[in-house]
Amino acid sequence: MAASARNVAACVRPLLLRAAARGYRATQAVRHGDDHGDRESAADVPFTIVDRAGKAHAVTAKAGDNLMYFAHKLQAENPAIVIEGACEASLACSTCHVILSSQHFDVLDEPSEQEDDMLDMAPCLSATSRLSCQIVLKPELAGMTVSLPKFTRNFYVDGHVPEPH
Amino acid sequence: MAPGASSMLVRAARRALASSAATGGGAWRVCIVGSGPAGFYTADALLKGSPDVRVDILDRLPVPFGLVRYGVAPDHPEVKNVTERFTGIARDARVRFAGNVRVADGAGLTVSVDELRARYDAVVLACGADGDRALRLPGEGLRGVSSAREFVAWYSGHPDCARAGWDLSRHDTAIVIGQGNVALDVARVLTKRPAELASTDIASEALAALERSAIRRVIVTGRRGPLQAAFTTKELRELSKLDGVRLSVLLGCNADAGSHGTADDEGGALSERALAALSGEADRPRRRQAELLRKLWLESVGGGGVARQFEREIVLAFHMQPVGFEPAGVDAGARAGNGGEVAGELGAVRFERTQLSPDGRSAVGTGEYERTPCGYAFRSIGYLPSALPGVPFDARRSLVPSAHGRVLGSADAAAMPLPGLYCSGWYKRGPSGVVLSNIGDGAETAAAILADRAAGTLGARAGTDGAARGGLDAEGDGSLRALLAGRGVRPVDFAGWERIDRHEREAGAASGKRLRKVVAVEDMLRLAREADD
Ligand SMILES: Cc1cc2nc3c(=O)[nH]c(=O)nc-3n(C[C@H](O)[C@H](O)[C@H](O)COP(=O)(O)OP(=O)(O)OC[C@H]3O[C@@H](n4cnc5c(N)ncnc54)[C@H](O)[C@@H]3O)c2cc1C
Ligand code: FES
Numbered sequence: 001m002a003a004s005a006r007n008v009a010a011c012v013r014p015l016l017l018r019a020a021a022r023g024y025r026a027t028q029a030v031r032h033g034d035d036h037g038d039r040e041s042a043a044d045v046p047f048t049i050v051d052r053a054g055k056a057h058a059v060t061a062k063a064g065d066n067l068m069y070f071a072h073k074l075q076a077e078n079p080a081i082v083i084e085g086a087c088e089a090s091l092a093c094s095t096c097h098v099i100l101s102s103q104h105f106d107v108l109d110e111p112s113e114q115e116d117d118m119l120d121m122a123p124c125l126s127a128t129s130r131l132s133c134q135i136v137l138k139p140e141l142a143g144m145t146v147s148l149p150k151f152t153r154n155f156y157v158d159g160h161v162p163e164p165h
Numbered sequence: 166m167a168p169g170a171s172s173m174l175v176r177a178a179r180r181a182l183a184s185s186a187a188t189g190g191g192a193w194r195v196c197i198v199g200s201g202p203a204g205f206y207t208a209d210a211l212l213k214g215s216p217d218v219r220v221d222i223l224d225r226l227p228v229p230f231g232l233v234r235y236g237v238a239p240d241h242p243e244v245k246n247v248t249e250r251f252t253g254i255a256r257d258a259r260v261r262f263a264g265n266v267r268v269a270d271g272a273g274l275t276v277s278v279d280e281l282r283a284r285y286d287a288v289v290l291a292c293g294a295d296g297d298r299a300l301r302l303p304g305e306g307l308r309g310v311s312s313a314r315e316f317v318a319w320y321s322g323h324p325d326c327a328r329a330g331w332d333l334s335r336h337d338t339a340i341v342i343g344q345g346n347v348a349l350d351v352a353r354v355l356t357k358r359p360a361e362l363a364s365t366d367i368a369s370e371a372l373a374a375l376e377r378s379a380i381r382r383v384i385v386t387g388r389r390g391p392l393q394a395a396f397t398t399k400e401l402r403e404l405s406k407l408d409g410v411r412l413s414v415l416l417g418c419n420a421d422a423g424s425h426g427t428a429d430d431e432g433g434a435l436s437e438r439a440l441a442a443l444s445g446e447a448d449r450p451r452r453r454q455a456e457l458l459r460k461l462w463l464e465s466v467g468g469g470g471v472a473r474q475f476e477r478e479i480v481l482a483f484h485m486q487p488v489g490f491e492p493a494g495v496d497a498g499a500r501a502g503n504g505g506e507v508a509g510e511l512g513a514v515r516f517e518r519t520q521l522s523p524d525g526r527s528a529v530g531t532g533e534y535e536r537t538p539c540g541y542a543f544r545s546i547g548y549l550p551s552a553l554p555g556v557p558f559d560a561r562r563s564l565v566p567s568a569h570g571r572v573l574g575s576a577d578a579a580a581m582p583l584p585g586l587y588c589s590g591w592y593k594r595g596p597s598g599v600v601l602s603n604i605g606d607g608a609e610t611a612a613a614i615l616a617d618r619a620a621g622t623l624g625a626r627a628g629t630d631g632a633a634r635g636g637l638d639a640e641g642d643g644s645l646r647a648l649l650a651g652r653g654v655r656p657v658d659f660a661g662w663e664r665i666d667r668h669e670r671e672a673g674a675a676s677g678k679r680l681r682k683v684v685a686v687e688d689m690l691r692l693a694r695e696a697d698d
Contacts, residue, residue, distance in 0.1 A: 090243030
């Protein structure tokens with residue numbers, strides 16, 4: 001689905017929150033792009049991560065890096081860059097949800113049906129949302145912006161309605 | 166500054182001093198009751214927010230992780246990967262785990278919330294929801310009617326339900342009442358080929374019962390229409406792809422007669438036009454779900470889809486409100502007049518057909534009734550948090566009254582927070598949401614605690630006599646450790662749990678399973694202590 005076809009949703013729409021609140025579930029492990037052999041010789045991919053408080057961090061990864069695992073490595077030095085990754089890249093949790101700049105979203109292959117099903121449970125779903133554990137960085141992604149959704153800050157202040165399971 | 170404010174500041178400063186004197190350095194203590202996702206994510210946020218916090222996590226079971234161990238389905242092992250994260254948190258030097266410690270009224274082998282509040286700067290109730298919502302319908306006590314929660318706990322090897330046992334070999338039809346993800350879990354476990362479950366961590370007794378199962382059809386009923394169902398697309402899609410299982414979607418028609426109806430019967434809930442109306446960005450999850458339901462419905466009525474061989478069938482039936490359970494072997498005449506309590510074994514569920522109210526929020530009865538024969542019925546209409554002695558409880562909402570994670574003095578709108586008492590996870594917001602929901606939730610509760618500490622309003626511990634202080638690792642007579650020892654409670658620490666875990670993995674490897682759960686509490690305790698006795 002092209003990014004332009006879906007307008008960016010405002011974060012924390014009660015509807016999306018409700019969708020997220022009633023969900024859960026999973027399928028098999030998909031892990032790629034982590035710790036590949038020739039990392040040193042791979043091209044640099046500079047980009048920006050906007051943390052949950054809205055602060056921008058300039059970072060540089062290597063082509064072939066998995067976006068989520070790369071962010072995990074940054075966290076030691078930069079505690080504001082927190083991507084949870086609860087299911088270890090198995091497409092079973094959506095805690096690794098990020099929002100990409102739209103021109104870079106379009107550079108990536110379309111998310112799988114499985115990834116879209118998981119994204120449908122993510123708070124703050126937007127037109128350019130992806131699960132970072134499914135993204136392998138490549139040179140064309142240089143300059144992109146990866147925003148961490150702000151759900152940890154306002155998940156519960158804005159119209160969350162619990163529904164029975 | 167107002168006169169009152171300055172003395173408040175002085176008091177706050179004195180309290181802060183008192184607590185740092187009691188624990189040495191600037192350390193302060195939080196006790197978390199419950200070691201499920203909410204407990205661990207709250208701990209994580211506290212550890213990140215304060216270098217000098219000490220966190221003790223208690224659980225009534227000897228083993229941690231709550232519903233990740235005892236709710237998340239055995240065939241969803243990836244979801245359980247989150248325990249790796251929790252293990253990392255538990256291994257932080259500032260964290261202690263004590264399993265086999267039940268928080269209740271303080272009698273027998275339990276400890277009370279008040280006793281905890283006297284020993285900690287803050288107490289967080291993260292004890293989940295371990296009760297059942299009942300339908301309160303005639304015949305609900307019949308043999309064969311049970312709650313999805315108990316069934317899930319049984320196949321997950323929860324010690325409380327080890328002896329429950331289901332003989333699934335007697336009848337061919339089961340009804341699941343409710344259409345959340347738990348309902349779909351139950352339907353999936355009942356229909357999946359047992360061979361596919363054999364390598365999971367499913368309880369051996371449950372696997373054996375499933376191998377003998379006579380169930381061929383599981384009807385999952387909802388009161389409202391397809392667009393109101395609480396399950397998620399992910400879980401629905403999985404049901405539609407089970408080997409040897411046919412998934413049928415019925416739009417408000419007689420499940421027994423097997424008629425499928427048309428989308429237009431139901432005000433076109435799944436009509437092309439209705440789907441097109443879900444075009445807004447915020448509708449995306451609902452639209453994708455409606456598209457999948459429409460596809461499945463078209464396949465059910467024969468318009469497309471591949472003819473497949475199947476051994477079992479799952480039926481999703483909408484617009485069906487249960488009104489009563491009928492015993493087996495009662496003739497129609499006797500049934501009609503019987504409004505009172507009935508004994509014996511389940512023979513059928515009576516439903517009233519419904520329509521959506523104009524605002525789409527509720528189901529309104531149409532006065533048309535139908536009777537669906539079945540031998541098993543599982544209520545899957547929600548888990549309920551239980552009241553704890555010493556903690557206000559809003560019985561009407563079945564929830565602890567709280568605001569932003571602070572437990573309030575009563576359910577009254579104007580009620581004030583109780584100093585030093587907090588809640589998180591399902592105990593705070595009721596039984597909904599995914600593991601992920603507990604991250605934001607834990608962060609909110611931790612933020613409230615950190616803010617109250619900064620403001621000097623934690624205060625529970627400092628308000629009591631100085632003797633009663635300290636947690637699981639404190640030496641003093643007044644510590645929780647001493648209190649538990651005095652009552653004969655023998656906590657299981659994280660190393661003890663890791664011994665149980667190692668045993669389960671080894672036993673699993675030996676029998677071709679992911680792990681083989683230890684079910685009896687006595688066995689858990691024995692394994693946990695093997696090294697230190
Ligand atoms: C059947 C089922 C399947 C699910 N599947 C998924 C899934 O696939 N994916 C997903 O993301 N989410 C799933 N969920 C949701 C997820 O499990 C919950 O969101 C989450 O577990 C709630 O966390 P919690 O910590 O609030 O409660 P719990 O996980 O219930 O933890 C509460 C803990 O408190 C302890 N406790 C209770 N009372 C006391 C007491 N008096 N004293 C001491 N300790 C006590 C309990 O033993 C337990 O360990 C599922 C839920 C259910 C019911
Ligand atoms: S880490 Fe769970 S979906 Fe990406």
